[in-house]
Amino acid sequence: MTFRPAADIGMTLAEVDTPCLVLDLDAFERNLDRLDASLAGRTVKVRPHAKSHKCPHIALRQMARGAVGVCCQKVSEAEAMVAGGVPDVLIANEVVGAAKLERLAVLARQARIRVCADNAANVRDLDAAARAAGVVLDVLVEVNVGANRCGVEPGEPVAALARAIAACGGLRFAGLQAYHGSAQHLRSVAERRDAIASAVAKVQSSKVALAAAGLPCDYVPGAGTGTYLYEAASGIYTELQPGSYIFMDADYARNDWTESGLPRFEHSLFVWTTVMSIQGSGQVVVDAGLKASSVDSGMPRVADIAGAEYVKASDEHGVIRLPAGVALALGEKLRLIPGHCDPTVNLYDWYVGVRDGRVAALWPITARGAVL
Amino acid sequence: MTFRPAADIGMTLAEVDTPCLVLDLDAFERNLDRLDASLAGRTVKVRPHAKSHKCPHIALRQMARGAVGVCCQKVSEAEAMVAGGVPDVLIANEVVGAAKLERLAVLARQARIRVCADNAANVRDLDAAARAAGVVLDVLVEVNVGANRCGVEPGEPVAALARAIAACGGLRFAGLQAYHGSAQHLRSVAERRDAIASAVAKVQSSKVALAAAGLPCDYVPGAGTGTYLYEAASGIYTELQPGSYIFMDADYARNDWTESGLPRFEHSLFVWTTVMSIQGSGQVVVDAGLKASSVDSGMPRVADIAGAEYVKASDEHGVIRLPAGVALALGEKLRLIPGHCDPTVNLYDWYVGVRDGRVAALWPITARGAVL
Numbered sequence: 001m002t003f004r005p006a007a008d009i010g011m012t013l014a015e016v017d018t019p020c021l022v023l024d025l026d027a028f029e030r031n032l033d034r035l036d037a038s039l040a041g042r043t044v045k046v047r048p049h050a051k052s053h054k055c056p057h058i059a060l061r062q063m064a065r066g067a068v069g070v071c072c073q074k075v076s077e078a079e080a081m082v083a084g085g086v087p088d089v090l091i092a093n094e095v096v097g098a099a100k101l102e103r104l105a106v107l108a109r110q111a112r113i114r115v116c117a118d119n120a121a122n123v124r125d126l127d128a129a130a131r132a133a134g135v136v137l138d139v140l141v142e143v144n145v146g147a148n149r150c151g152v153e154p155g156e157p158v159a160a161l162a163r164a165i166a167a168c169g170g171l172r173f174a175g176l177q178a179y180h181g182s183a184q185h186l187r188s189v190a191e192r193r194d195a196i197a198s199a200v201a202k203v204q205s206s207k208v209a210l211a212a213a214g215l216p217c218d219y220v221p222g223a224g225t226g227t228y229l230y231e232a233a234s235g236i237y238t239e240l241q242p243g244s245y246i247f248m249d250a251d252y253a254r255n256d257w258t259e260s261g262l263p264r265f266e267h268s269l270f271v272w273t274t275v276m277s278i279q280g281s282g283q284v285v286v287d288a289g290l291k292a293s294s295v296d297s298g299m300p301r302v303a304d305i306a307g308a309e310y311v312k313a314s315d316e317h318g319v320i321r322l323p324a325g326v327a328l329a330l331g332e333k334l335r336l337i338p339g340h341c342d343p344t345v346n347l348y349d350w351y352v353g354v355r356d357g358r359v360a361a362l363w364p365i366t367a368r369g370a371v372l
Numbered sequence: 373m374t375f376r377p378a379a380d381i382g383m384t385l386a387e388v389d390t391p392c393l394v395l396d397l398d399a400f401e402r403n404l405d406r407l408d409a410s411l412a413g414r415t416v417k418v419r420p421h422a423k424s425h426k427c428p429h430i431a432l433r434q435m436a437r438g439a440v441g442v443c444c445q446k447v448s449e450a451e452a453m454v455a456g457g458v459p460d461v462l463i464a465n466e467v468v469g470a471a472k473l474e475r476l477a478v479l480a481r482q483a484r485i486r487v488c489a490d491n492a493a494n495v496r497d498l499d500a501a502a503r504a505a506g507v508v509l510d511v512l513v514e515v516n517v518g519a520n521r522c523g524v525e526p527g528e529p530v531a532a533l534a535r536a537i538a539a540c541g542g543l544r545f546a547g548l549q550a551y552h553g554s555a556q557h558l559r560s561v562a563e564r565r566d567a568i569a570s571a572v573a574k575v576q577s578s579k580v581a582l583a584a585a586g587l588p589c590d591y592v593p594g595a596g597t598g599t600y601l602y603e604a605a606s607g608i609y610t611e612l613q614p615g616s617y618i619f620m621d622a623d624y625a626r627n628d629w630t631e632s633g634l635p636r637f638e639h640s641l642f643v644w645t646t647v648m649s650i651q652g653s654g655q656v657v658v659d660a661g662l663k664a665s666s667v668d669s670g671m672p673r674v675a676d677i678a679g680a681e682y683v684k685a686s687d688e689h690g691v692i693r694l695p696a697g698v699a700l701a702l703g704e705k706l707r708l709i710p711g712h713c714d715p716t717v718n719l720y721d722w723y724v725g726v727r728d729g730r731v732a733a734l735w736p737i738t739a740r741g742a743v744l
Contacts, residue, residue: 006744015471017469017471017472017744018469018744019743019744020743020744051687051688073687073688074688093688094648094649095648096646096647096648096649096659096702096703097389097390097646097703099387099389100389118649119649119650119702121702121703122702125703144651148651149649149651149657149686149689149691150648150649150651150657150689151649181686274468274469275468276466276467276468276522277466277468277490277491277521277522277523278491279516279520279521279522285521285522287468287743288743290666290668290712290714290715291714291715291718291741291743292743294662295668296662296667296668296685313668314521314553315423315445315714315715316423316445316446316465316743317521317522319521330468330491330493330494331468331469331493331497340662342662342663342687343662343663343687346663346719347718347719347741347743348741349741368741369663369719369720369721369740371391371392371659371660371663371664371688371719372378372389372390372391372392
């Protein structure tokens with residue numbers, strides 16, 4: 001509901017009011033470069049996840065560098081991407097309920113849309129919606145490759161659901177969605193590598209079952225920022241779905257990234273905040289609390305001030321403990337690194353893109369709040 | 373950015389798509405009644421906090437029952453309230469920075485606006501902004517009554533800042549803001565009562581210092597849903613600022629409310645969600661995750677199904693563990709009680725007001741995202 005952009009083009013960063021979501025455009029572009037460089041020589045495609053940025057401006061920049069489209073989690077998110085000019089969206093999630101299925105099928109008239117399923121009743125509903133809209137929908141089977149959230153079990157259950165899809169006049173069996181969500185934040189390289197090895201085995205057994213059912217499968221998307229190099233190296237994944245790599249939040253930064261070949265994505269997304277109260281020495285209150293930075297994956301981190309710690313968030317306030325010898329003045333502004341980028345982005349209506357210390361871009365987050 | 377209402381008037385609740393924010397209008401109105409009844413016979417005024425609901429429709433309903441105006445935390449929130457027809461707003465918070473101060477002073481030409489301060493440099497900035505806008509601003513001194521967040525220490529420091537305010541041609545010293553934020557969720561009645569007794573003593577010592585400085589103070593707002601009866605009974609607080617009582621979230625419900633006289637507010641705010649995946653027996657996945665219900669104060673609770681537990685939230689998914697013998701079908705919809713109402717409301721653009729099982733109101737949350 002905040003239609004007014006959070007800043008004006010050309011302002012210095014110091015002039016930008018707070019709290020707002022600042023994107024360091026150079027760092028963001030270096031992260032795009034790092035992803036590309038890390039995949040040089042591979043045939044695997046990239047389809048970044050738009051649930052992280054919720055912004056067609058960013059999606060189109062990813063596609064300009066070779067991404068084949070984007071992923072979304074929600075139909076309304078996909079609608080925002082298509083409205084913003086993205087021609088190819090994979091909804092890497094199940095879509096349940098008549099209202100959403102109707103919107104999904106109508107959207108498939110305007111853009112290339114694929115969707116996932118993990119349930120035979122849902123497949124029947126997808127078929128009915130596709131027929132009603134006069135489209136043929138591409139449906140992937142989501143495989144539970146280890147996260148134990150959505151998805152059918154690997155092997156024969158995958159083949160059974162694929163057969164059900166293929167038997168529907170309104171649907172086409174389009175491949176296997178094989179994202180291992182709970183592997184992304186395993187802290188050690190070895191844990192993440194092992195988790196993806198296990199996921200790959202589950203995809204393989206599923207492909208064997210599909211082949212036996214006469215349903216060859218040449219489209220296997222999956223992977224996130226924490227693991228994508230392992231999926232890329234597997235030879236079995238055909239598309240990668242990282243989202244957070246463009247921003248690199250505080251929680252992802254707690255992963256061990258030291259393995260050779262792993263790109264060192266840098267923080268590009270910041271919550272810009274002002275010191276609004278000073279309580280004696282050693283502690284200040286800033287104007288960014290729970291409504292400015294999501295704390296589900298830990299508190300935001302204070303950038304630029306070694307030893308400063310954001311220790312407590314309430315709705316509109318954040319308490320920062322300062323190291324000995326550091327003082328901040330009332331009105332001073334500082335950058336916070338969000339704990340978790342996705343739900344933090346979802347609090348804002350605008351990115352304030354900054355380059356060389358000035359506002360150089362204002363990108364609306366048109367899929368903010370797109371939960372349907 | 374989601375301009376389309378989340379439902380249509382007249383729909384049955386079962387038809388309403390998910391996730392969305394459902395307000396049980398009868399329960400909401402009963403909560404309004406309970407607050408009034410609990411204060412019957414008292415002269416203290418009520419100025420509910422709009423940071424909880426962010427919706428002028430709700431503010432005007434509170435005022436129709438006698439509330440004298442609303443509180444806000446942010447200038448942009450106050451702008452949304454004034455734009456929605458609220459004539460009297462107390463910004464129960466400090467406002468720091470030239471851009472916000474200019475907006476604040478301009479807003480004071482359109483409505484009765486009061487603001488808080490806890491810093492002499494900020495008082496000078498407030499004065500300059502008021503003079504530039506040609507207004508005289510009412511400024512309260514915020515007293516640190518125990519939360520150790522913002523506010524000056526009680527007693528002489530309060531009087532010193534009040535003198536600084538009174539000495540400014542663009543400002544009027546208008547009273548003491550004395551909200552004890554960290555007392556609200558102390559679980560036992562005794563702890564909350566003791567915390568407010570301590571806050572009252574700090575207000576008293578501050579009033580003594582003010583009187584000695586020739587600055588009598590007859591306006592002392594403060595209090596929240598967890599403690600307001602104690603401030604009301606103090607004889608020293610003149611206005612109460614509860615916000616969450618209209619919704620009663622899961623975290624507030626963990627307080628002990630058994631003391632005589634404490635109203636039993638009921639849950640009126642729900643996240644309406646759909647079962648989107650079924651993993652074997654005993655566990656389902658719903659379509660409401662971190663972007664649909666804030667988890668900073670604990671997971672949402674499952675309403676209507678005894679023993680069901682929402683155990684895990686990811687960005688777009690929630691995992692619910694079901695008690696033995698309970699099964700839910702794919703597509704079934706259920707109500708979640710948010711862990712914390714304020715940041716949950718801030719995720720949505722609309723309230724879907726339901727009465728007698730049908731959508732009876734669609735209220736835009738016009739201050740959603742109003743963090744400036």
